[in-house]
Amino acid sequence: MNSIKDLFKRYYTKELETNSAKTVFDLFRWKKVDIFLKDHKTDKVLVDMKDLEFPEHYSQTACDIIASKYFRRAGIPNELGYEDSMKSVADRMVNFWREALKDEGIIKTEEESSIFYDECVYALLNQMYAPNSPQWFNTGLSLSYGIKGAKQANYYYDEKEDKIVESPDNYTRTQASACFILSIEDKLLGPHSISDQYVTETKLFKGGSGTGTNFSTIRARGEKLSGGGVSSGLMSFLKGLDRNAGAIKSGGTTRRAAKMVCLDVDHPEIMDFITWKAKEENKVRALGKMGYDMDIDGEAYETVSGQNSNNSIRFSDYFMKKVDNLDKNPDETIELKGRVDSRLNKTAKVSDIWEAFNSSAWSCADPAPQFDDTFNAWHTCPAGEDGVFNAPYNRINSTNPCGEYAFLDDSSCNLASINVYKFYDINSGKFDVNGYLHVVGLVQLILEASIHWGQFPIEDIARKTYLFRATGLGVANIASLFMVMGYPYDSEEARALASALIGSLSGHSYYVSSLMAKEVGSFEKFEINKLHMLRVIRNHARAAGVKLGALNNSTENSYAEEFEGLNYEPLKVDHDLLKREGLSDISNSLKNSWLKAFESGSHYGYRNAQVSVIAPTGTISFAMDCAATSIEPFFSHIVYKKLSGGGMLTIINPVITVALKKLGYTKDEIEDILNYVLEKETVTENGFTYEKILDGKIEGAPHLKEEHLPIFDTSNRCGSGERYISPMGHVLMVASITPLISGAISKTVNLPKTATVQDFENVILASWKLGIKGITLYRDSSKAAQPLNVTLSDAKDSKLENLTYKQLLAKAKELQKGIKYSRRDKPIGIRRGTTHPAQIDDVKIYTTVNRGQNGEISEIYITTDREGTIITGLLNSLSKSISVMLQYHVPPQDIARMLRGQKYEPYGFVQKHPYIKNVSSISDLISKVIDIELGDFSRCQVKPENYGEDAVTVTTEIKSDSTNNRDTSFKTQKVDGERVYGATCPTCSSSRMVRNGTCMVCLDCGSTTGCS
Secondary structure, eight states, X not given: XXXXXXXXXXXXXXXXXXOTTOOGGGGSOEEEEEEEEEOTTTOOEEEEEEEEEEETTOOHHHHHXXXXXXXXXXXXSSSSSSXXXXXXXXXXXXXXXXXXXXHHTSOOSHHHHHHHHHHHHHHHHTTSEEEOHHHHHHTTHHHHHOOOOOXXXXXXXXXXXXXXXXXXXXXXXXXXXXXXXXXXXSOSSSTTSHHHHHHHHHHHHHTTOEEEEEOTTSOOTTOBOTTSSBOOOHHHHHHHHHHHHHHHHHTTOSSOOEXXXXXXXXXXXXXXXXXXXXXXXXXXXXXXXXXXXXXXXXXXXXXXXXXXXXXXXXXXXXXXXXXXXXXXOTTOEEEEOOSSOGXXXXXXXXXXXXXXXXXXXXXXXXXXXXXXXXXXXXXXXTTTTTTOTTOGGGSOOEEOTTSOOEESTTEEEEEEEEEXXXXXXXXXXXXXXXXXXXXXXXXXXXXXXXXXTBOBSSHHHHHHHHHHOOEEEEEEOHHHHHHHTTOOSSSHHHHHHHHHHXXXXXXXXXXXXXXXXXXXXXXXXXXXXXHHHHHHHHHHHHHTTOXXXXXXXXXXXXXXXXXXXXXXXXXXXXXXXXXXXXXHHHHHHHHHHHHHHHHHHHHHOOSOSOOBOBOOOHHHHHHTXXXXXXXXXXXXXXXXXXOTTSSEEEEEOHHHHHHHHHTXXXXXXXXXXXXXXXXXXXXEETTEEEEEEOOOOOTTOTTOOGGGGGGGOOXXXXXXXXXXXXXXXXXXXXXXXXXXXSSOBXXXXXXXXXXXXXXXXXXXXXXXXXXXXXXEEEETXXXXXXXXXXXXXXXXXXXXXXXXXXXXXXXXXXXXXXXOTTOOOOOXXXXXXXXXXXXXXXXXXXXXEEEOTTSOXXXXXXXXXXXXXXXXXXXXXXXXXXXXXXXXXXXXXXXXXXXXXXXXSSOEEEESOSSOOEEXXXXXXXXXXXXXXXXOOTTSSSOOTTTTSTTOEEOOSSOXXXXXXXXXXXXXXXXXXXXXXXXXXXXXXXXXXXXXXXXXXXXXXXXXXXXX
């Protein structure tokens, strides 16, 4: 390939060359799907759509998410008024990209146009790639449907007029970017001022986009002002902007504002910034003990500041070298510098800053480290748009909220990701390198088209995007590829494969970018950045294993093999290992991609200043039916498959089955292993018998060889298992990929609850030494918000209307097991029980729970100090009703569920009770008391100190019955999995939120908390 026209070839749609009667849509089998989604808390119907059309191989989850998130539901010129087919969505996006490339002059002939359309539609429908969410929302609405929308104050660079102009409407052009980096200047009014930041952030948050800003230019508290007096300081403005972000979230959008706040380590207020969130987190815990709701959207978090952003410290190499020298010189210092007033300059101990930083990250996962000099060592455009090399405003100062896009201030990036698992042939064991690179090239054309016909929320971003044209292509589902190929996530083989595939993506993308430059010109500011960009490209090539030597046998093109401008040695791709593993084609592809990228770019330049990032890929991973997101490992071996008739089916991660087969296990052995992972036991509680999955671990499975266990390691331990991927396994994966991408990697290192502050220090210091640009560390349980289980929170809470007919029959039979509906077993003789005192407002409530000889709850009595009042009579009636239900063997958990959440007076703050601090009514109080008696503290505002640990026992007031020596203590439910911040989905109220890079994603509806 040496021309852009070589990109336009039929790879997946060759059948259409010989059969003109067929279209690309005829290459798929199609099905009709119903979509029904509702809020988990309120049962409010969110989406109810019938007879939607999808390719037959799409899962119900993929259909649910694409239809609910991406189908246009208003203004479509058909009988329904909304998009009802994946054909329509694919057509409107791909047709827009095709027309934009024709307008730009990249697509020149009708044949190229037809091939581009068919290949892009095929790869999209086959879930090989997906653009980021804004493309699905906005792209092609005007071109396909005539939907214009009102003016939204968006801008683009008009090449004919040679200036920024306002877009005439909202949809003729596309707003394809979700990631923005904003500048801020140390002034109160005017462009890029503090007050202007409020306006710009408000506009971006309103549209669902995310922002990142380095606030180091803002003067510190006490610095002099030009008009007299002193500044109120950086933190005062950060708190105001934080409140603004929270207000926009609560003002109508469906997710929290995504916001990155960066600060250089030499700012005078660095210690206040470092400890900001940790102090606020302590306030949340204190408020929780007083009874305030500690969910992320509850009163406790709404009361404190700093909860609407990801915070990062920009560490310089100068500072990190001093950190590395603390063992030898514990008194190392740095100077904190006033922004405009040198009187505030002061010396600070490096150890104090370092310890405060790691302690805060340990306690609440914020702030995170960003290594400023490493970012800028790989900066392709340090001369910016004015040619002033390495000026503060031309450096990389911040990232987007999730941390993967890192470039100039006031710039944007539109993203897409490729599902690498789709290119692996399970039967042959081969990875289709040519098909992979073919799709990489197509998607880079797509991203370029989205810039050419794009629009942007502020004028400066429109200008910078036009001048530099950064794109951000990445990957998803790589953990699936590792597993089926038999590579543990934490292994040299997995790292070699990941770096080679992602390196090939970047190298081929730069090569395609150079071919575009050959046709229509390089990005406007390439020439003044050419020397710097080619240096970065050479360093990428060296990390890829390319020996530049003397190109074309010309002395002037002779290059040393040492890295240029780096003060560390990046990890290189291990080509010997790739060849030993039979992956020579991937090895050769990587080298060829970078060799061509450098040679072609040296001649023609590049159309795009950046081409690749590793984004979290939350929602779009579900749209592509990925088993794992981005470069993240698997979270659990157990997954929950949505059924078309509603409800969930608990199954094992299907990739495990494929991996076991590839490892040589027989059909019977695989069945035994899967049955072990999905092992169930028959449990009878209070007369209710049901099948319960034990804990989903794979350790100890029959037939499974010890040496194969690492292949199935997950990010957290599964159930009672002990295995999980070590923190350094995450770090080394990031370090192996970083030298081969343009931007950065959105990745969280998971650490166990027992991790120490020293563990954090070790991981962060190692990350800097390995050349990682930025990383986030998260310690299990470090957030006060509610926990996430790797099992469904309460399998018995399944709504009957979500079950299929067959499931309803099975449920009916299950309910009949062991339950005698017609017999009432009245308790006789002396009973022993537990009394729970509580006070709501000025009403004292005493709930006594008695148990029968077999240990089951047999009676509940509720009394109050209000003798002779209506409330006393009502409580007596309620007590009798509940007690009779229990004696007829109605499961107490069902009674608790019936009473849960009822609201009437008195309600609110609860005194006297050690665990319950807030209720919506007396019924709700009783519900929580029953939960406690059953060992479930998940709905209590205060948990026992050891709640959630293995074999935790919380003893009731009556420890034993001296008459029959019966122990009436009970065990709490075991809580597995990572505790995450904001575990309730803001869209559907599901509690199944998992960490996804530095953000989170809902496993039910696909909503993310970031900007992906």
